[in-house]
Amino acid sequence: MGLLAATGFVRAFVPVAIALTTTALGTLLPIMRENGILGGVFGRTVFAAGAIGEILPILAISLFLGSEQTWWEALVIASIAALAYVLALVARVLARTRLATVVGENQHATSQLTLRITVVLLVGLLLVTQQFGIEAALGAFFAGMVLRWTTGANPELDEKLDAVGYGIFIPVFFVSSGMALDVVSIVENPLRLLVFLVLLVVVRGVPALLIYRRTLDLRERTALMLLTATALPLLVALAEIGVSSGIMLPENAAALVGAGVLSVAVFPLLATRLAARTPVA
Template identity: 60%
Template sequence: MSTELGRGLTSLFVVALVAALTPVFVGLFGRFRIPQVVVLILGGVVVGPEMLDLADPESIELLANVGLGFLFLLAGYELDLAVFRQRAGKLAVVGWLVTATLAVAVVATLAALGVVRAFVPVALALTTTALGTLLPILRDHNMLRGSFGSYVLAAGAVGEFLPIVAIAIFLGSHGRFIGLISLVAMGVLGLLLSLAPRLGRGGRVARILSEGQHATSQTTLRWTVAMLLLLLVVADNFGLDVVLGAFVAGVVLRRWAPGDGEALDHKLDAIGYGFFIPIFFVSSGMSLDLQSILEAPARLFLLFVLLLVVRGLPTLLVYRSALPWPRRLELTFVVSTALPLLVALSEIGLETGHMLPENAAALVGAGVLSVLVYPAIAVAIDTRLARTRDAVDETRP
């Protein structure tokens, strides 16, 4: 066995062990409502080069990127494009545009003061929402029920999709014009893929796929993974971020998912949340520049607060006619949660030389802190509302 292979297997084992221990740890301290993704990232910090140095993030980089792909595939899969014709989708777009305007003004001020250098990555970071990261938390606490769930999904989807589009245009490796052309090409490819199953509907191939979906051939799952990897490759070759390809794959999958859709949901959750996605989060923790954060913690807390101010507070105004005050407050903390795109933006900023290492570390650290704090507050508000509702129901004759 080569030294490189042995190092990769050792790192993968350590990461898998952290992933396996995480739900046990969360279960033991469940009353503190610690999201699993936070424990995964902190576990990565502990086993990574900054502390125990038990695992090497570079040796599992490919698997981590596939995990990132699965995270955004599942986020795109949750997105029903019809929502953008509804009130929830329209308000989500308006809210994001208000946030983007506010982000430009705030980051321009910080740039003038010399606090940040990477104007575009930091501004985009303040407009993101970690829907893929939030989904397990929202599902576990039954926060997607009723009409409020549609507002949450719409706001979260817009907070992931529009920043991804902006990344493709403004931070693409081949320039803005080529980035825009590449974005259109990705959209056309996604449309063609979504229409492809209709061509073979009712034919022999369709029957083979349907009959093999629960057999050892696992036809639907294999084709789903193949489509995901295809779009990741296309996005990478076009100079786009891989998260765009993954998100498009999720949107396409929702339209053409063949056979037993519910069974496919369970399979995707199993392979994504059971293996690939934890690798991404642990790897993110392993790559975190802890020293830079400790040397300048003020940057982290500034960005942490700005995520709430820039991304969250406009929600209170935009949704004033759609949601009551407690629900708007809950949604404010939900949409202020960000992480995966912050990791991607920090990597892009470092690769282009536009972002200082300490700001990149602070950005990711702020995302970690937002995942730890903001969903917990939203869950507490939701729990209190549920108790109030139950108490009112009990008093009714």
């Protein structure tokens, strides 16, 4: 990364460095589920590594790329986390009241109370984070934490959220990302895309070969390397932040998103082929 910055290839060190540490866990989960590799030691390892590759970059974006000073951003994040914790406590208290019974009785009715409450919680925390200039994905993360703390393992709610997320919002995100992709810039500078794609594997993926050598065999670690190097949603956010703030070259922003698109198209396919040949523990 230092060499790229020194040669003028990269002007915005921080957003590019954050981008190279991300993992598109939300994109990987349905792919792994459909291929039957979400369970066992391998699936748990991917989930843990992918969760780190989502939450830590989100925190880094909020802290180092926010509009305010880092200490203020950290204070806001801590306050939102405290708010999420209070909401979880309130929900647990309400779970022992008549209100919880009413909600439970109507979760399968046309009112779909549990799903509506979930959407209200999500939108509310998104608005709070946006109001303070914090990355919106952090609000979604805290909303998910509140739901897990209060409902625990709830397969019925999970299925409903999967239907809404993977049926509506995620396809819309990919369509909007594709429409915003600067294909002309990528065609004019194809080397940048290839460099960022290789860096995604080297920076985010290769450490998995070493860190999990006592837990997974070489084939599983290679699959894990490819999966953890799969990134797109946060790359789009980082590219938009970098270009709008004037610290990232437009061609680098396009190449980063293009590398993310290519990683989503290629890496999970190769990884699932490798992981499918290994027994699930």
